[in-house]
Amino acid sequence: MTNYNTYTLQNGLRIIHKPSVAQVVYCGYQIAAGTRDELSGEEGMAHFCEHMTFKGTRTRNALQIINGLEQLGGDLNAFTNKEDTTFYAAIQKEHIAKAVSLLTDIVFNSTYPQHEIDKEVEVICDEIESYNDSPAELIYDEFENMLFEGHPLGHNILGQAEQLRTFKTEDALRFVRRNYLPEKAVFFIYGNVSFKWVVKQLEKEFKQSSGAFAMPSGNPLGIANADITSSLITNSAEQGGAAEQIIKEIGSHQAHVMIGTKGYDIHHPMRIPLYLLNNILGGPSMNARLNLALRERNGLVYTVESTMVSYSDTGMWSIYFGCDPHDVNKCLRLVRRELDKVMQKPLSAHALRTAKQQLKGQIAIACDNREQFALDFGKSYLHYGWEKNVDKLFESIDKVTAGDIQKVANELFATDKLKVLIFR
Known part of the structure; x- marks a missing residue:
């Protein structure tokens, strides 16, 4: 299932096809620059620049950018994460040259005009x-800030309105000149297109582009991502006792809870092993243990899910549910019971085999979403140099033992290692 082609241009841009x-x-560009790359005073800048990148280049105005692909029936989009920003397109094969040209232009030649900033900032x-x-x-952002307090990974991706209204053209240019560099980016492409053509087309675009080569190479300010490795699975509640709990009164008719x-x-x-265990507990299927315990057997929630996120040097695991305020404590007890079960008793051979089969089936179906698959293999190559290989992932899942599952549960799920955030 691999069958990738890769190449690195002279300017450092990596291509995966x-x-x-x-x-x-x-196809699109994925850049290793997100919320965690913002300096003090730049909170929200990565997402701000994502929006403003569509507002004008040296040769295209905002309307020309909007119409560039959409008048051909194509789609042009972007999003910002904690560690990366993505600009991508979906287009018929016959129009691919226009997509490559437009994407390259907006990523490396945007001018961030002030008159467009003044309008777009209110949209943001x-x-x-x-x-x-x-x-x-x-609550997801609030909880992540609770876990990574004081670190850029905890910042809200959108930022605060008051601060965004102070951003100027020079602020945006300062951020992109530091981060939107060919050597910090990957161009990914998935489709019936010659790889040789892709390489030549990108070489052509960069030769025609004064912007990309005018930008300083490397990291001119010597700024590195803040490292969070030393605090991997520690938190302020690890001295023993009950989980740290914060309640925020928001006047909602429903309580929202994260653990x-x-x-x-x-x-x-x-x-x-955590990936597998997370799916067992709160994955998307109706037979996930938390859904059975809170919804199917007790009718206490509409939604309950668990989520894991792995960053380059740390990660996060959490459970979310929404319920009537008077049911919060009962739901928390039921969640605790399910966590205790996986901590205290290893999965049976049958349960483990079934869980692996279910997860692999979900992955296979997800890979059938071609747009998401393209975004996934681009991101893997951007951050880790991996050529996404689903067969190898399946092999890794097959190697997980019941002991691995129990070890993870005991390492992460002890009461004094958990934090709880409640909106009500």
Whole structure:
């Protein structure tokens, strides 16, 4: 299932290509720059620049960028994460040259005009207010800030409206000149396109682009990502006793609850066992243990899920549920019971085999979403130089033992290692 082609241009840009017979091509730039790359006073800048990158280059204005692919029926989009920013397109094969040209132009030649900033900043502020009106989403950011307090990984990706309104053209340019560099980026492409053509087209685009080569090479300010490795799976509640709990009164008719702790980084040998255990407890299937305990047997929640995120040097594992305020304590007891079960008793051979089969099936179905698969293999190559290999992932899942599952549970799920955040 591998079948990738890779190449590195002279300017340091890495290219990863996966051929397919489909006539729709997915491609884009993924840049190793996100929320954790923001300096003090830049909170929200990565997401701000993602928006503003569409607002004008040396040769295209905002309307020309909008119409560049969409008038051909294509799709142009972007998003920002804690460790990366992605600009990508979906287009018919016959228009791929236009997509490559447009994407390269906006990523490496955007000018961030002040008159566009003055308009777009209010759009971003509306996005922030909309987000603040959704406690089921907001609690995830609040919880991550609770875990990574004082570190950029804990910052809200959107930032604060008051600060965003102070950002100017020179602030955006300062951020992108430090971060939007070819050597910090990957161009990914998935479709029925010649790899040789892709390489030549990108070489051509960069030769024509004064912006990319005018930018300083490397990291001119000597700024590195803040390292969080030393605090991997520690938190202030590890002295013993009950889980640290914070209650925030928001006047909601429903209580929103998160429970969790710091988890494993992407390279950690126990990451795959946690991946499997997380799916057993709170994965997307209706037979996940937390869904059975809280919803199916007791009718206490509409949604309960567990989530794991692995960053380059740390991670996060959490459970979320929403319920009536008077049911919070009962739900917490039921969650605790399920965590205790996996800590105290290893999975049976049958349960382990079934869990592996279920997870591998979910992965196989997810890979059928070609857009998401393209984004996934691009991100893997960007951060780790891995050519995404689903067969190897399946092998890693098959190697997980019941002992591994129990070890992870005992390492992460002890009461005094968990934090609890409640919105009500």
